[in-house]
Structure formats: structure tokens, C-alpha cells
Amino acid sequence: MELKTPLYDVHIEEGGKIVPFAGYLLPVQYTGGVIKEHMAVRQAAGLFDVSHMGEIRFTGPTALDTLNHLLTNDFTDMPVGKVRYSVMCNEKGGVIDDLVIYKFGEEDYLAVVNAANRHKDYAHMAANLLPGTKAEDVSDSVAQLALQGPAAPAILGRLLPEESMPKKYYTAVRDVSLGGMKCMISRTGYTGEAGYEIYTAPENAVALWKLLRETGREDGLIPCGLGARDTLRLEAAMPLYGHEMNEDITPLEAGLGFGVKLNKPDFIGKAALVAAGEPTRVRVGLVVTGRGIAREHQDVFLNGERIGATTSGTHCPAVGKAVAMALVDASHSAPGTFVEVDIRGRRIGAEIVPLPFYKR
């Protein structure tokens, strides 16, 4: 039985094509289709319902120590009002989930996690809390909208005084009144564009959606579904849990070393990551040079020898090419390497390229 987000009826009204995803009924696209939605975010603005995301609050005098123990990034010097990306590893160094941490006070943090992993994450976190930290799954009391695209700052700027808007990437402002609704707003997103993620109580979600929808109409804002969310993140080479990472892939293999602080005293998975040393397989970008579209879980060959497999792939509208990400042998991962991808029994050419495919 799938859950509905507070915006379910709005998605139906907007012509959304509803599919089950991570335990929720969500729109995969609206009437205009994935390409139109994708391009709206690249050129104007898009509005996404991401209320399915999980939120777990950490409070107490040892909350910082708990996060430093559970997560690979280092939160020690993090200022209040900042947002920081991290991975959560198991003892083997595999990825349990990737997430972002918001800091609201010295003893007050919020973790935003993937919907599909929410219960697994909370169980792991609760089992590994230090004494003096409380963790609370508050997902059901939080709705989240993502306003993404180059027009997003102007749209929000018509609704808010400048001091209420987060200015720098990965910062957040709390207790903002947006159309009379109390919101937390961060300059974050999953599209590779400028934009915001806006958190509010579920009972505000419909009014907030309509406010942003109307305010952005003149800028070309349209609602966007899961399909565009996936093509946008892939084009921006942002990893997705269950594709570029899972419990058998380390964050170093996935190219997430920037969020892994091996110089920290200790964290779950550190010993395994240190013991494994330099990764022998790495995440790369592929641009298809032959005829076809690479999808996930397709084998990658170099001179007839299998060197790895794709983790995500599709045709990306803004770059106008079929692209994929793949995990391949580190020794064959140099940009400029020409490989082949096995597409349902047919091998087509592809070139390893630097990531991301798209940069604003």
C-alpha cells in the first residue's frame, strides 16, 4: 500500500501521471512530458514535490559526536545555518545511504535521507547513537517542495525579503514566513541548477505549491515529476542511491571522496575504507558514440574484455546525447578511453568523459 504525499490531489489536478516510487504515489511526469520539464529547469524553473524524502532530527549535547561517528563527513567546524552532504557507511565501508545534514544549533541537526532508505537509516542511526543524543524520525510531519532553475531566485525574491533568502549554496534559513506559512528554506537541490528546497508542515503543502506555481508562471515555471528529476540529476552527474552507490559500493569508488574525511578520529566504516586503500574501480561518465541508449546494469567492455557496468543511463535532453555513469576498473578509467556497452546483446561504442555532463 503506497502512501500519498499531501500534494497527491494537486498532482492529479495538474495532469500528473502517477506511479509508485519508494512507497509513495508520485507523478513521474505531467502533461508536457519529461523533456519539456527537464528543459524548463535548465532554462526557467520547475517545481517538484519531494515530500517523500525522509527527515531525521538529532538533538542533545552529544549530537555532533553522534553525527561524526555515524557519517563519513566531518561536522566539527560546521556553522549554524549550513548544510553539508555526507555518506553513511556500514562496517564494510559500503554505503547505507547518502544524505544532507542541516545545522540549526549546537545541539540541533536535521538529516534528510532517501525515502526508500528511511526506515533502514533510522534503525541504523538509532542503534548507533552515543549517550546524550536523541534521534527522531520526523518525516511524516514534513512536506518538501523543490523550486529549481535559473529563475528560482527571482521567483522566491518576489515573495520574500532578501534577508529571508539563503544566498550561498548549501545554506539554510529557518522560520521564514512564505505567504504566511512557516518554512525552512535551503539553497540546495538535485538538478545541477540554482534553486531551493522548501520545508513546511504537511497542512501548508497545497497552499505553498499554489503560491509558487502562480508566482512562477510568468517566468515559465512548470511542475516537474520524477522522470525529469532523474534526467536532471544524471546530466549533472549527481549519484543516486541504489544506482551509483549501495551497500557493496564504497563512497570512494562512487567518487564521493570529498564527503569522506579519513583524517577524522573514527567513524563507522573508516577501518574498512582505510584497509581497502585506493579504489580499484571508480565511477566514470560515458557518452554514447554509437547508435542507442545505454541504461543501468549493462556491461562495459574494453577491447572485448569486461571492465565494469553502467549504473544509470538515459538520453539527456539538455546535452542532447545518450549518457551513462558506470563503475569501471580504475586502470581503464581515463577520459578519452573508447569502450563498448552491451545493450541487450548488441555492443555500441561509448567514450569515457569527465563528469559532470552538464554544468551551469
Add this chain to the structure above:
Amino acid sequence: MSNIPAELKYTASHEWIRTEGDLYVIGLTDFAQSSLGDIVFIELPQEGDAVTMGESFADVESVKAVSGVFSPVSGTVAAVNEALIDNPALLNEAPYDAWLIKVSGAQEVGELLDAAGYEAVCKAEEA
């Protein structure tokens, strides 16, 4: 509700069929293109290739998914709509104009539905 022209025949796997003399002209229905979403790539057979009733002769790919296209007849590919290779979006824009292949020398012909029969198939899948 998708568009289902009365003058065409259909398969339960969402192909439409029209006859031109002894040629079978095969395309993808409006329901199929709408389910797939934006179509960005198509792999077609070549003129002279054999097609077999009930077997896939083409791959159609949208940003979301890949789908085979199944031949309702066994025979030989007499013509291929090359325009689709450069502009697969034609399948979304005008599904009943954007034929994929024409088959000649049809030996076997599978069960074809009329518009009412096909509409029932679509309704069942939407439910």
C-alpha cells in the same frame, strides 16, 4: 482517453495495422506513445529483413523506458520509415502518420482487433 481511429486494426501489444494493397503498414498506437513518453531513439530493421509474427522487430526508447515493437505478421520488410531515425519524436506527435515498416509477402497474420476491441484492451490496462 487516447485516440483510436476506427478504420485501423490493432494488436493487444499496441501496434496499429493498415493494409495498402498486399502491404501491411505497422505503427505504434497513441496509447503506446503516451505510455512511453518522449521518444528519443528508435532501432528499425532494414528493407529485405524478415519479420516474424509475434516477435519484436524494432526497439523504441523514451527517456524513461525501452519497448519492443511486435510484428502482427510474418513476411519481408518492404519499406522502412527512415524519417523516424532522425526524428523519433514524430511517434509522439502523430502516431498514426508515423508508420514504422511496411511488410510484403505476408504469410501468417496474427489476431487483429478492431477499434472497439482495442479500446477495451487500453481500458483494462489503465484500470
